[in-house]
Amino acid sequence: MSNETARKASSVHFENVGKTFGEKDALNNVNLEIAPGTFLVLLGPSGSGKTTLLRCLAGIERPSRGSIFINGTPVAGEGGFLPPEKRGLAMVFQDYALWPHLTVRANIGFPLNNSQLSKPARTDRVDNLLDRVGIAHLADRYPNQLSGGEQQRVALARALAAEVGLILFDEPLSNLDADRRESLRIEIATLTRESGATALYITHDQSEAFALADKVGVLKQGELVQLDTPEMIYKSPANAFVTRFTGVSGEFAIKQFKKMGDSLVEVYLPFAPDITVEATKIGKLSKDANASLFVRSAGVSIFPETNEEGIPGEIRDVAFNGRGYEHVVKVGAAEMLTKVYSKHRFDRGVNIKVTLDPASCFAIDPSTEEM
């Protein structure tokens, strides 16, 4: 990021922000700080409040409680409310929100209507953006003459047009097929970072979040439960919800556990009582707790049945994914491990051995979570 672009990136601060719809709390005391130039992804399931939080920041919704600051200036709170057009931001909408009566060029140029730029300068900037997002040949078409991916490129170019310090993304890839998602995700990451703007991006897709983010915030029922780098979220999830939502291969009830230090425990599983599994302890584990072992797929390895170590299992399904094979493995009576990767194919019905990497195993008591 150049110094010039770094200067214009915005900081954002949410302070005890809450939003109530009727009787339902969509957001509850959210405190969040976004440093200038950060690409923050808010991750959460449907109804977790991520869209509401984004819309509150955009000025489309008014928070019921708390305050929001952009560059230290209050934009929403008890003192009043700054309308969206005065917040100096841009947004890519889930449904694209392209104006059907305007051409691609006019849609992209819309944010420049109120700018001080001369007409030639505006035209140059729009032409430049059309080139950058690869739709220069579509400049004079109308939105309904474009594919979904092309429409989203127009929406992205429009968001970049005014060169604002804050860009919001409301699940922009959710309506696209897998190939287009991948290519557009890369363009969003590249172009947004090139612009130097701060970005707030919401999604329910963990892989999308991890691929894009400098930081990831995980929302559950209107509360921010964890805010950290993608690596830390994956390696050290705050609780069972974050662990599940960021991808687990299997979740098993623990028969017994033994503390090995401040953060490590030895656990025994009901279907393999003679085998010890090391795991990272997350939160409190009491003696009589109904704790569970959460296993990331990255920490699961499978070997032929002849392997000396490992939990016995049986291959239930196998799928080729291009670079290798993903297996579904039955361990115990009904317990399953999914997305178990191996370079080698193990056929259905074959007995195997499973080993678990302690760094990818978490012992958590879900009942101790407040929510």
Place this chain on the structure above:
Amino acid sequence: MNVIKAKSFTENGLDTRRKFSFGSIGVWTALFLLIGAPVLCFLTLGVSPRLFQQGPEWFTLKYVHEAFQGFAGRAIFNSLWVATVVSIFAVSIATSMAWVIHRTNIGARRFWAVAMWLLLLLPTWMMTLGWTDLLQPVGGLQALGINCSYIYHEFFGPLGIVVVLTTAALPFSYFIITAGLQGLGPEFEDAARIHGANKIQTFKTVLPIISPAILSAIAVSFAETISDFGVADTLGYHAHFPLATFILFKAISSYPANFSVAAVVAAVLILSIVPPITLQSRVMRKNTFAVLSGRTRTPRVREFRKGPRVLATTIVATVFVVAIGVPVLGAVMTSFISGQSFYGGHLHLTLLYYREIFNPPSAGKSLGTPLLLSDQLGFVVASCTGAFAVVMARRLVTKVGGLSQRITDIFLLGSIAIPGVVLAIGYIFFYNLSFITHHVINLYETLPLLIIALIASSLPGQTRFMAGPVSQIQPSLSEAARVHGAGRFTAWRTTNLPLMSRVLLWGWLLTFTKTISELAIATILFPPSQEPASVTIQNYLANFNTGAGTAMTVMTLLEMLGIIVIALGIYRLVTPRGWRRIGWRGIQS
């Protein structure tokens, strides 16, 4: 990032959740004064005439009994069965036509869609006049030497009334059904066929998807028919087939006026629309019929072979010949045929009646001043109604409007069923109350009262007309504009207005032309010496000056068509190309 100025900090956002606000109070006050108060006060007279010094009783059912006896009772019965039959006929024909025009390859598809708009603009009294002029013993066909006395006797009775009212109700049903068909993509039909349904089973499976549109069309056709005054005052009266709206008019225009019986008849008319509206609401509440989405595919067009294509085109053309061609031809012919033609055995054409329009004989009136007044009324009423209807439609379609929105919706839906004649009588009564004239405002027998009544009459229908297109505009379009720097008004002007422009234009034209041809309210409320064109024409016809009356009708119709053409031309010239690409599909296609 732009510098955020603290002085704007107290402005409102886009969040539309609201409890009762000043806006709600304003809207409710306006609706109360425009519709609620006049109609309710008038209806109260049916059971409590003393409340407004119109009789000795505080509470009585005497007038209820009276209204169901004799001539009035017959009129109520006639209105109910005619409206039922007409709504069934109109919806059946409209459904078939909507399907044939939009889902098959019949000839001149675009022309038929435009013709349906012309039919919508034709008032029922003009239709009646055309038919009568053509068929009557001294009419157009006889002047051409064609004996049509048998058809004439059949037409001057229930048959003619049903035919004219069915053709009048046809466009309302057609546009509602067409809008329903737009959302009916081929995937529903395909799914049924793939899962083993034959053609009939497929039809039975798919038809319920547009059942809200069909029920809505039945409700609207019933309401339009039962509240019609144009046919009741012309064909019904001359054929001695009384209809309720005519009885209402007679009850208050005779001396002494019988407001109480009129109030009971009015209440029956309004209550009669409750069953179809309730049925429609129940169906809408029980199921969701939201089939329009970004994934909805373009409806498939059925390719007829040559023979069926010609047959279908001929049938559609015949419907329009009967609905538009015959009445227009009748009026035009009569306006050019000299009275001598009926007696001398030779056809004499004349321009005498057209000369009389602007240079009338000493006893008659020129059409110029009344038509100019009607144009002015049309302009003011259409503009005010359009603006108010947009505001109301936006309130109706907001997702989180709460109780106020629900009440407004029911009130406006119910108000569509209020006949113009009832509203006009309500105005005469309410705005002549001594309390109103002495302490609030004295509008009795003034032009503003007529304007307000015409606005009140048009508003419910216009609001419903606007609500559909307004609800189709995704909120994210204006949100995107706001987020990208446009203020509240700029966002509306640059995103919503272009998308609504076509529907606004057609809504304006519809109200404008309906105001010019409106008869019931104009007849009852026109101030002394300020007679609108429709009243002038009716006076000529009532005085058996058929030639001049029909010439005036033709001139009025031509003027209306001319204004439509000019307005559409201006729209085409001044609006950007993008605006014209978008529009309500029912209009566009």
